[in-house]
Amino acid sequence: MRHPRHDLDDLLGHPVRFSIVALLAAADRAEFGFVRDHVEVSDSVLSKQMSALEDSGYVKVHKGYVDNRPRTWLSLTKQGRQKFARHLAALREIAAGNGAPELAS
Amino acid sequence: MSIQQPTPDRARAAIAEAAAAHQPVRSSDRIFAPRLLALAGATVGLAALISVFTVLPAWMGPIEGLLAGLGLAGAVVLVVTIQMRQHAYTRGGNRLFVATLLVWAIWGELVFQGSFHSDWLAHSLPHLVRSFHFILSALIAVVPLLAGALLFGRRR
Numbered sequence: 681m682r683h684p685r686h687d688l689d690d691l692l693g694h695p696v697r698f699s700i701v702a703l704l705a706a707a708d709r710a711e712f713g714f715v716r717d718h719v720e721v722s723d724s725v726l727s728k729q730m731s732a733l734e735d736s737g738y739v740k741v742h743k744g745y746v747d748n749r750p751r752t753w754l755s756l757t758k759q760g761r762q763k764f765a766r767h768l769a770a771l772r773e774i775a776a777g778n779g780a781p782e783l784a785s
Numbered sequence: 786m787s788i789q790q791p792t793p794d795r796a797r798a799a800i801a802e803a804a805a806a807h808q809p810v811r812s813s814d815r816i817f818a819p820r821l822l823a824l825a826g827a828t829v830g831l832a833a834l835i836s837v838f839t840v841l842p843a844w845m846g847p848i849e850g851l852l853a854g855l856g857l858a859g860a861v862v863l864v865v866t867i868q869m870r871q872h873a874y875t876r877g878g879n880r881l882f883v884a885t886l887l888v889w890a891i892w893g894e895l896v897f898q899g900s901f902h903s904d905w906l907a908h909s910l911p912h913l914v915r916s917f918h919f920i921l922s923a924l925i926a927v928v929p930l931l932a933g934a935l936l937f938g939r940r941r
Contacts (some may be wrong), residue, residue, distance in 0.1 A: 685790040698805075706807040710873035720811050724927060746869055768803055775796040 684773035692767045696731050697719055701738065701764050704756045709742070712752040730754065738763060776783055786841035803839045807875075816879035821885060825927035825934070827860030828893075831925030836916035839872050846911050878937070885933030893926035 692698050699719045704710060716726045733739040738760035742753040756764065791799065791908045834856070874882075900922040908913055 687940040688790060697807040699802065701805040703810065705803065706810040706875060707873045708811065708879050714813070714872035714881075718806075749840055768800065771791065771796040771799050774791060775793050775800060 684770040684778055687766050687770035687773075689763050689767040691732065691738065691766065694729070696725065697733060698767075700726070700729055700733065701760065704739065705761060705764050707755070709753045711753045712754060715754055722764065723762055732762070788827075806827050808899050808941075810873050810875050811871045813871065814875055815881045815937055816867060816941050817874070817878060818934040820867050821882075821930045821934040821937070823860055823863045825866065825930040827857060827864075829920070830856060832920050837921050847911070854936070878940070881933065881936065885929055889927070889929040889933075892929050896922055896926040916936075 692701060696719065698717060703718055712723075712726065712730075716723060717727065721729075730739060737757055740755050740757050741742055742755065744751050744753070759769055765766065900918070904910075905918050905922070908915075910918070
């Protein structure tokens, strides 16, 4: 039987990135400030992690203006949704005890 | 070197976090409700205004027309302002909102076409009765908006 850890996504192993993607997975679109407030990170931390997710094709950034004020909306790409679903399925397998945890060396 | 993997407890915590992430987004869907109510209010308000002008033609004039226009513009501004306060929405919420608008457009057209092509809004009716019927038609026409608002309002 294939070990579930092989389906874990390296990018989503980072707790902040996981939280961002988990929130975006629930949304069609979410505003930058909404994500920042719910993930409880600073603007700069969110920007940095968003860049990593955008560069990997997980997240799409939509920029626009409302009332002459810049607005940034974030959404998961199809690839991002698939990767997250796979990562979550692997976590479920691990949580169910399919694959004993290894000690990190 | 072995690959680090989460313990079952950490995996369960991550799964719980992913499940909990749906709650704030679903809650933010509730702002669709006032948008639909604003549209319903504007529709019924406009129907009432048209009825008043029909019953009391003496009230019709450029100032009243301007007021009616301002009222409608106010409704549009209200809908847009509420929209600006929406910071996230679910895919299901967005689809329900669009579906509600489509059903409203079709249902409203059917209601008014039915009203105009029946005795319900016959020209032979007294002005007051016809105006009352017109407002009732408008109320029936916005039922999909009210139903949509109710569905969004119940989201938790």
